[in-house]
Amino acid sequence: MNKFIFGLSQNSKQILLLKNASKISQTFQKFSSSVDIGSKEHLNNLVSKSKVVVFMKGNPEEPKCGFSNAVVQIMRMHDVKYDAHDVLQDERIRQGIKDYSEWPTIPQVFLNGELIGGCDILIQMHQNGELIEQLQKNGITSALIQEVNEKGEKDEK
Amino acid sequence: MFLFIIKRCYLQAFSVPSKPSERSDEENKLINVLKSKFPQASLIEVQDISGGCGAMYDISVESVEFKDLSRVKQHKLITQALKEEIKDMHGLRISTSVPKS
Numbered sequence: 513m514n515k516f517i518f519g520l521s522q523n524s525k526q527i528l529l530l531k532n533a534s535k536i537s538q539t540f541q542k543f544s545s546s547v548d549i550g551s552k553e554h555l556n557n558l559v560s561k562s563k564v565v566v567f568m569k570g571n572p573e574e575p576k577c578g579f580s581n582a583v584v585q586i587m588r589m590h591d592v593k594y595d596a597h598d599v600l601q602d603e604r605i606r607q608g609i610k611d612y613s614e615w616p617t618i619p620q621v622f623l624n625g626e627l628i629g630g631c632d633i634l635i636q637m638h639q640n641g642e643l644i645e646q647l648q649k650n651g652i653t654s655a656l657i658q659e660v661n662e663k664g665e666k667d668e669k
Numbered sequence: 670m671f672l673f674i675i676k677r678c679y680l681q682a683f684s685v686p687s688k689p690s691e692r693s694d695e696e697n698k699l700i701n702v703l704k705s706k707f708p709q710a711s712l713i714e715v716q717d718i719s720g721g722c723g724a725m726y727d728i729s730v731e732s733v734e735f736k737d738l739s740r741v742k743q744h745k746l747i748t749q750a751l752k753e754e755i756k757d758m759h760g761l762r763i764s765t766s767v768p769k770s
Contacts, residue, residue: 579760615741616748616755632763633740 550604555612559622563650564594567609568619571598579631580619586638591655592647624650695723699754706750707732711768724759731766740765 547554559565564587570576572584576598587594599606599618610616613627621628623646628634637643644654692700692715699715707713710732719725728747735743743765748755755761 614745614749616752617760627741629741629744633744636740 550608560625562595565622566594567597569600572596582631583619709734727762729764735765735767
């Protein structure tokens with residue numbers, strides 16, 4: 513495909529006309545921002561960056577929604593380190609993550625790159641001890657595991 | 670008047686499931702959609718928890734169709750069934766389960 517690129521030389525009065533510049537534009541695209549924000553590739557990178565990744569409204573210090581806050585509190589109880597992404601900061605991420613996961617609501621919790629659920633599921637898993645198990649399977653030791661061992665039975669809340 | 674307000678707050682705070690005759694049109698609509706998508710469901714409950722605004726719903730479905738599926742998959746079946754209706758909602762709470770027998 514023929515592309516014409518107009519460029520200004522050092523002598524600004526001269527205008528350079530480049531024919532067949534498709535190769536040059538392709539190279540240029542390679543070095544510019546390679547991934548669109550909110551795209552599958554971009555979100556794939558985000559969910560793979562850490563073992564636990566949370567898409568929420570607000571941030572862990574200041575959640576902006578009750579459901580997101582519930583997730584933050586559960587993570588705090590288990591003392592889990594995670595990447596948090598505030599979807600309210602970027603509409604592309606807010607919509608993108610819903611399309612990526614085929615999950616219509618926020619918050620979304622990813623463990624090892626896979627969606628384990630939203631607030632409802634996390635609460636259930638927390639209450640029945642499944643969360644501790646899942647974290648353990650992925651090499652994360654929950655802070656509540658000592659309590660479980662001490663009590664000799666699963667922690668209810 | 671004051672007693673009326675307290676009574677309403679009490680009812681909403683404890684979110685008692687509504688009787689069939691007291692359900693809103695939207696609650697009934699959601700129940701019907703779920704009934705058609707989950708014909709083998711043994712229990713379907715839908716409750717508007719936004720004080721009648723239709724902004725937030727509490728949805729419970731118990732069905733053998735959920736057997737052996739992960740929680741994520743179970744919830745996705747529900748959200749896919751209610752795809753159109755969810756567009757108008759602010760949020761929803763989902764509980765899924767498999768019959769004990």
